[in-house]
Amino acid sequence: MNLLPILLFAALLVYLLSLAILSSKWKWRRAKNERIQGGVDYPxxxxxxxxxxxxxxxxxxxxxxxxxxxxxxxxxxxxxxxxxxxxxxxxxxxxxxxxxxxxxxxxxxxxxxxxxxxxxxxxxxxxxxxxxxxxxxxxxxxxxxxxxxxxxxxxxxxxxxxxxxxxxxxxxxxxxxxxxxxxxxxxxxxxxxxxxxxxxxxxxxxxxxxxxxxxxxxxxxxxxxxxxxxxxxxxxxxxxxxxxxxxxxxxxxxxxGSISGFLEQRSRWASKWNKHQFWQNAGGAVLSAFLSLASICSILLLLTGPIGVAMFAVYWFLKLLFEYFVLRKVLNTYEIPLSVGNLFLASVLHPIYVILVAFRSFLVKSRWKGRK
Structure with missing residues (x-):
């Protein structure tokens, strides 16, 4: 179990660094009241x-x-x-x-x-x-x-x-x-x-x-x-x-409208991960699954005594903090509010959802509008 905290915090560091890099490329792009020019004559x-x-x-x-x-x-x-x-x-x-x-x-x-x-x-x-x-x-x-x-x-x-x-x-x-x-x-x-x-x-x-x-x-x-x-x-x-x-x-x-429908949709999307030409698709899917698994496994820190409990708290505090500021930046662009409560619930459930979708994309035939 001594190796677990090191692996988890290494995964956390990768995740936080990834969020910081992704966020650095996002700029505020709210619509402006400006006259539309160009392109209006194209059929x-x-x-x-x-x-x-x-x-x-x-x-x-x-x-x-x-x-x-x-x-x-x-x-x-x-x-x-x-x-x-x-x-x-x-x-x-x-x-x-x-x-x-x-x-x-x-x-x-x-x-x-x-x-x-x-x-x-x-x-x-x-x-x-x-x-x-x-x-x-x-x-x-x-x-x-x-x-x-x-x-x-x-x-x-x-x-x-x-x-x-x-x-x-x-x-x-x-x-x-x-x-x-x-x-x-x-x-x-x-x-x-x-x-x-x-x-x-x-x-x-x-x-x-x-x-x-x-x-x-x-x-x-x-x-x-x-x-x-x-x-x-x-x-x-x-x-x-x-x-x-x-x-x-x-x-x-x-x-x-339903959790089962949502998992069905996302599993259909995820099933394409290894069918693309670019390594970024497969690499992103694998990294997402690995980091989600790390978050799920972080609960094992609670079994290692007071120090483990403290490390668990630090792990999730940093994860939630970074996610709040990064995802709020995106949602603010589209004037969508982000509450701490909704983020907390999403942050806890998201790793489980990612792993479920990953397994489902391998094991279950996807359906769309009545078609396999």
Whole structure:
């Protein structure tokens, strides 16, 4: 047991140093009341694939109708919905007489096939994507397009955050998303991007065709965003990809309603850890699992007497202190408050959640919208 405190505090030191490094690359990016310039003349196509999203479609359609960009084509791709969602969208388009909206039925299986079909149908060279359970600000399109004023930029990604709620589980998900955004921003800032979200993404149609879309990745049912990021990075280099962390491009999504659904979603994401081209993906996953295991094992310090109890208290005090200041920095960017109580609960539960997701990603077949 004498070796345990040394190993735990070595792991703590690595964790705190990692948080400090990740935080150093995060800058305050709150939206400013400024005139939007550049990009407003580009024809743009927004792709929204959906499957079994009937409960979210009314809100989605109202939100998309409220986008203020004048030269926008919106294509909704029905990925073989089994809940009548496609009929609902078609009826709404006819009733509202929305000429810039188009509904198509997916010909292939899966989200990647749906997006590829949408790209073919797009009448614009600039393509943006989002998901059916998301909410966009009225000027989201204009703000995403600014980066494309640089002709060398082929792809743009932005932040995603769950909508606020009063429940502890809702706050836990926002804190978890803050850690994801922190890591995403860091790797973009060092020109080694490893992840992004198709809920808030855009690219040039020519670039999509140049890398042959998802060719080579159709065997993996998820990962339409990160695999595309890797291919564009490999073909065009880091200077062709931008990450916009400002609050004026934030996309909000619904929090997962249940713990089992949340673990299912995160396990699906985690199952891709060893399928990427870049070592950073696997390295980050392994390091996260190791540090989470160290936090769980820190409870063994309580069995080593008064000194062990004191070391346990120091371990968790430093962990909570660093997490509070680092994650609050991210959440403040999007005007999301962080209470000490919510952070404490998230900090205690997060290591357990990481290990559960890691085991689940290996042992349990993931499902998405009724598909394995």
């Amino acid at each position: 743009v196509t927004l792709l929204v694939p959906f499957r079994n999203e009937k409960k979210n479609l009314p809100g989605l359609l109202r939100n998309l109708a409220g986008l203020s960009y004048p030269n926008l084509q919106i294509i909704l791709i029905d990925d073989h919905s089994e809940d009548g969602g496609g009929d609902q969208v078609e009826a709404w388009i006819l009733a509202e007489n929305k000429h810039n909206f188009k509904l198509i039925s997916g010909q292939g299986q899966g989200k990647k096939a749906a997006i590829e079909q949408g790209v073919v149908m797009a009448n614009a060279n600039i393509i943006l994507t989002t998901d059916a359970d998301c909410t966009l600000s009225a000027d989201w399109v204009q703000n995403m397009l600014r980066a494309f004023d640089d002709p060398s930029v082929q792809m743009v990604a932005g932040p995603v955050m769950t909508k606020g709620g009063d429940g502890t589980f809702d706050h836990f998900q926002q804190i978890d998303w803050a850690s994801i955004l922190l890591m995403t921003n860091f790797f973009f800032s060092i020109k080694k991007p490893v992840m992004c979200s198709a809920a808030n993404m855009g690219y040039r149609k020519e670039a999509f065709y140049h890398i042959k879309g998802y060719q080579g990745n159709h065997g993996n049912p998820s990962g339409d965003d990160s695999y595309l990021l890797e291919k564009i990075y490999q073909r065009f280099g880091h200077q062709a990809i931008r990450y916009l962390a400002s609050s004026n491009v934030l996309v909000k999504t619904h929090p997962v």
